[in-house]
Amino acid sequence: MSPSSPESRRTVSPAESPRSRGNDSEWSGCNSCHLRDQGFCSILQQGRKSNPEVEPRETSIRARQHIYRAKDQARHLAIIREGMTFRYVTATDGRRQILSVGMPGDFVATSFVVRDTAHFSVQALTPVRLCLFDKKALQQFIRSDLAALHCFLDLIVSEKESREAQIVDLGRRTSEERIARFLLHMATRSGWSGEGGFSFHFPIRQQHIADMLGLTQVHVSRVISKFRRSGFIQLGSGLLKITDPYALRQAAGGRNV
Amino acid sequence: MSPSSPESRRTVSPAESPRSRGNDSEWSGCNSCHLRDQGFCSILQQGRKSNPEVEPRETSIRARQHIYRAKDQARHLAIIREGMTFRYVTATDGRRQILSVGMPGDFVATSFVVRDTAHFSVQALTPVRLCLFDKKALQQFIRSDLAALHCFLDLIVSEKESREAQIVDLGRRTSEERIARFLLHMATRSGWSGEGGFSFHFPIRQQHIADMLGLTQVHVSRVISKFRRSGFIQLGSGLLKITDPYALRQAAGGRNV
DNA sequence: CGTTGGCTTGATAATCGTCAATTTTAGTGG
DNA sequence: CCACTAAAATTGACGATTATCAAGCCAACG
Incomplete structure (x- = not known):
């Protein structure tokens, strides 16, 4: 139904061998991170003094590499510092369903705060920089700190x-x-206010869109071609440009995106 | 796409007028409840002494009545004591998507522990008995108690x-x-071990199944008729009997249910 | 005993998938 | 930076799944 695109079979999971390709030399800690005061990072920042053991270290992941493989033991918790990831499951016959896309500031997988294994896998969509936390230490911190x-x-x-x-x-x-809704949603997550046109980094292949939305790559191609011909969007070389937001919203079903 | 079945338009939401049809006379408290030590109720049981203000009272809801309507202010938190509910959203054009089915021991809607309104509605599938908690009090309890x-x-x-x-x-x-998976799933939730045949209360209309699974009622009818003709199941008068679990699992896609 | 809600069934149609060939784009090494 | 290669996207022809429309049936219930 939806054959996975031929993506790297090798897994050099940082969760398994975290030092494997860490650019630890570039690591500058949370103090210099622009995500420091956003989302969950701000909580970590606040609890830092009393819980020095939750200090993360950084790892780099190449595009397409697996960060976690279904049913493995997760050894770390990670927050995305840079790049994009996606979480997916595959049925035995190869059908793939993408569950979510991860962006900077997101946990790679929130499940591991509560669970040790999961039924999904996580892969890097682009080159990714991760903040790796010791799982036990962070679990302990989250479980004991009310905030x-x-x-x-x-x-x-x-x-x-x-x-x-x-x-x-x-x-x-x-x-x-x-x-249409997916494109609008990604634009919003990339900082679009919703007003006027918008151009943003869009490293997502048609096969990903298909596997996210329960379609085939071929059909996604047809629809996107139609949107392009109608002048709603421009898409190329990793860049998506919403040229007619109103029309795209119409295609998305009118109301609420 | 999927016109809602003509279900009661009147809403006598217990969240809005909680005393409207409470059979409070029958109320016997948690002590005599068979769910007392299960799931979240056991936590409430434990915190009871120190938090007497989270004591629930009971309300009855008739089949098809709305328990909560999208975008209303939720005034109570409720746990299902008896009966079944379902949570759904409708698009402006009437297409309905059911998000989940609630059974005894479940919260009617967990969202209201953290939120005051929601985008979904909740309706009774069968006659339902609810344990109603004061929202503020229960929120307060959950937020402050680590367990x-x-x-x-x-x-x-x-x-x-x-x-x-x-x-x-x-x-x-x-x-x-x-x-097939939906039927197996409901059987499991109804206490089926997975071994041998199983008969259970199944008050769910084909329209509900359709709206849960993104299909039409007509198509659901065809598939169920096929299952019946193949001897996998018997279905009638609110009772579902799984006569050939193996075959039904095959139809569900082999592996894991 | 007629009305109503739910289910069944047939005929037909739309959406989306499959297969396959081809072009375009992106990535890699010289 | 170019050339070569692999990956991704496009396009057409055809087919399967599922939807739509419509009529009729059945059982429960006032």
């Missing part, structure tokens, strides 16, 4: 809401609506 | 995992697989 727990709970609830929005997309929207 | 927070977090994470499983169903499985 951290509240923040994390909010994170998971938001994720759940996001998954439910996806369910509505998959269950009750046409391929055009799904694709 | 409760852990338990609740675990609950949300499980829900998230469940939603992700649904995403895989919707995105990458055929209608037959989806329906």
Whole structure:
């Protein structure tokens, strides 16, 4: 149904051999990080004094490399500092379903705060820089710190809401609506205000879109070609330009993106 | 695409007028409840002495009545004591997507522990008895009690995992697989060990199955008729009987249910 | 005993998938 | 920086799955 694109079979998971390709020399700690005061990082920042053992170190991952493989033991918790990842599952017959896309500031997989293994895998979409935390130490911190727990709970609830929005997309929207909504959603996550045109880094292949939205790559191609011909968007060399936001929103089903 | 079945438009939400039809006379408290030591109720049980203000009271809801309507202010938190509910969203054009089915021991909607409104609605599938908690009091309790927070977090994470499983169903499985898996899943939730045949209360209409799985009622009817003709199941008068678990699992796609 | 909600069934149509060939783009090494 | 190669995207022809429309049936219920 949807053959995975031929992506690296080798796994040099940082969760398994974390020092394998770490550019630790470039590591400058949280103090100089622009994500320092955003999302969960701000919580970590606050708890830093009392919990020095949750200090992360950095690792680099090449595009397409696996960060985690389904059913492995997770040894670390990681936050994305730079780049994009995606989380997916594959059925035995090879059908792939992408569950989410990770961007800077996101946990690679929130599940590992509560679980030790998962049914999904995580792969780098672009070159990625990760902040690696000792799993035990961070689990301990989150579980014992009320503010951290509240923040994390909010994170998971938001994720759940996001998954439910996806369910509505998959269950009750046409391929055009799904694709238009996905593009708009990615634009929003990339900092788009929603006003006027917008250009942004879009390293996502049609096969990824297909596997995210329950379609085939061929069909995604057709729809995107149509959007392009209609002048809604321009797409090329990793850059997506929304040229007619209104029309794209119409294609997305009018109301709420 | 999927017109809602003509279900009660009237909303006598207990969240809005909680005393409206409470059979408070029958209320016997948690002590006599068989769910007392299960799931989240056990946590409430433990915190009872120190937090007497989280004591629930009971309400009855008739089948098809709305328990919560999208975008309303939620005034209570509720746990299902008896009966079944479902949570859904509708697009402006009437397409309905069911997000989950609630059974005894489940929160009617976990979201309201963290949020005050939601984008979904909740309706009773059967006559339902609810344990109603004062929202503020229960929120306060959960937020301040570490054990409760852990338990609740675990609950949300499980829900998230469940939603992700649904995403895989919707995105990458055929209608037959989806329906077979749904039936097996409901059997499991109803106490089926997975061994041998199983008969259980199944008050779910074909329209609900359709709206859960992103199909039409007509198509659900065809698939179920096929399952019945093949001797996998018997279905009638609110009772589902799995007569050939092996065959049904095959139809569900072989591996894992 | 007629009405209503839910289910079944047939005929037909739309959406989306499959297969396959071809072009374009991106990545890599010289 | 160019040339070569692999990956990704495009396009057409065809087919399968699932939706739509419509009519009729059945069982529960007032």
